[in-house]
Amino acid sequence: MYGLVNKAIEEMVRSHFSDDTWEQIKQKAEIKTEAFVSMEGYPDDVTHRLVVAASEVLELSPAEIMHAFGKYWVKFTANEGYGELMDMNGDDLPEFLENLDDLHARVGVMFPKLQPPSFDCDDADEDALTLHYHSEREGLAPMVLGLVEGLGERFETEVDISQTQSREEGADHDQFSVKYKAKCPFHGSR
Ligand code: 1DX
Numbered sequence: 001m002y003g004l005v006n007k008a009i010e011e012m013v014r015s016h017f018s019d020d021t022w023e024q025i026k027q028k029a030e031i032k033t034e035a036f037v038s039m040e041g042y043p044d045d046v047t048h049r050l051v052v053a054a055s056e057v058l059e060l061s062p063a064e065i066m067h068a069f070g071k072y073w074v075k076f077t078a079n080e081g082y083g084e085l086m087d088m089n090g091d092d093l094p095e096f097l098e099n100l101d102d103l104h105a106r107v108g109v110m111f112p113k114l115q116p117p118s119f120d121c122d123d124a125d126e127d128a129l130t131l132h133y134h135s136e137r138e139g140l141a142p143m144v145l146g147l148v149e150g151l152g153e154r155f156e157t158e159v160d161i162s163q164t165q166s167r168e169e170g171a172d173h174d175q176f177s178v179k180y181k182a183k184c185p186f187h188g189s190r
Contacts, residue, residue: 001047002111003036008076009050010036012069021057028053038080041113044137063142070146074154086154093155093180094129097121097148130164131176141166141174148178156183 013022029049036042051069055062078086089103090096097119104116117135124130133144145161152159158181165175 001042001044002038002114003040003042004038004077004080005047005073006036006042006050007038008073008080009047009054009069011076012072013054017058025050025053025057028057039111062139066140066142067146070143070148071150071153073143073147074150078154092182093148093151093157093159093178094121094124096151096155097129097131097178098124127181128177128179131161131178133174133176135174138167141168144174144176148176152180157181158183 010022010026013025029046029052031046031050051062051065054060054065058065060068074086077083085103085106086096089099098121100119101116104114104118108114108116115136117133117137117140120132120134121129122132131144131148133141141163145163148161149159151157160179162177163174164177165171165173167174
């Protein structure tokens with residue numbers, strides 16, 4: 001994955017915990033690189049090791065780390081130069097989710113090593129939709145929970161997301177039920 005992902009993990013740990021905690025995690029994950037470069041590709045294994053090490057140092061499950069990280073990613077990328085990319089992608093939660101593949105396509109033009117996941121929405125109505133998530137990577141479903149909750153914060157929308165199908169349990173792909181309600185009906189409703 002692009003270094004931007006590892007940098008986001010680093011920033012999440014440094015801001016929520018401390019520089020010292022980050023050094024501990026980095027050491028445990030056996031990361032020799034001094035600093036991650038956003039636009040450089042890194043093996044997925046580096047990210048996996050960071051999540052496992054963070055889970056040991058912070059005494060949280062890997063799923064909890066991924067969940068928190070998904071939420072953090074939405075804020076982090078918005079502040080890291082990708083706010084406009086996000087702004088362009090939709091004015092409310094369901095529209096944003098519907099357009100996620102286009103967002104990844106735009107990023108992929110500039111960064112060809114991107115291995116984007118694919119998101120599909122169906123059964124969308126005023127207050128709920130079914131979200132289908134396809135990825136080449138395994139084990140990232142807990143992150144999707146956080147990503148969608150992060151989008152809820154971004155659009156000031158109450159979100160209730162639960163996983164309804166799991167690839168880990170033999171399903172063809174991960175599937176989620178997403179319920180939402182804009183807190184201010186003049187923002188983020190269609
Ligand atoms: F709901 O499933 C909201 O490296 C969502 O495989 C979901 O393959 C927002 F410059 C620049 C760059 C860089 C910008 F090249 C990425 F470095 C991408 C910014 C997406 C904002 C996907 C990150 C593939 C890296 C799923 C988890 C991975 C998608 C991560 C979240 C908006 C993004 O993101 C999987 C890679 C961006 C960039 C967004 C992702 C790779 C998402 C979301 N993905 C790199």
